[in-house]
Amino acid sequence: MAQPTDHSEQTRRTLLRLASGLGAASLLAMSTDKALAAKASKASVGYQDTPKADHNCANCSLFQSPNVCKTVDGDVSPNGWCRIWVKKAA
Numbered sequence: 001m002a003q004p005t006d007h008s009e010q011t012r013r014t015l016l017r018l019a020s021g022l023g024a025a026s027l028l029a030m031s032t033d034k035a036l037a038a039k040a041s042k043a044s045v046g047y048q049d050t051p052k053a054d055h056n057c058a059n060c061s062l063f064q065s066p067n068v069c070k071t072v073d074g075d076v077s078p079n080g081w082c083r084i085w086v087k088k089a090a
Contacts, residue, residue: 039073045082047072052081061088 057063058078062085067075071084 039069040071040084041073042076042082045072045084047076047080047082049077049080051079052085055081055085055087057081057085059088061086063088 056078057069057076057080058065060069062070062072063076063078064070065078067077069076069082072082076082
């Protein structure tokens with residue numbers, strides 16, 4: 001014959017599982033936000049203060065005037081260039 005189950009014990013277990021899952025999701029979200037907020041170093045993207053042919057920061061979609069890149073850390077020159085250059089939409 002099947003044993004009667006303690007409903008309160010099952011509820012407690014369910015709540016503990018839910019709480020631990022929510023805690024893990026919160027930690028994951030926080031670490032993802034930090035990773036997204038981090039910018040690449042100039043060295044890691046091969047940044048240079050001079051353009052490469054007609055490619056320069058001023059015509060890159062990641063550039064924000066007067067001297068900021070959405071992806072590269074620190075000030076960048078509008079005449080600079082790096083490997084993650086992306087042509088600005090016309």
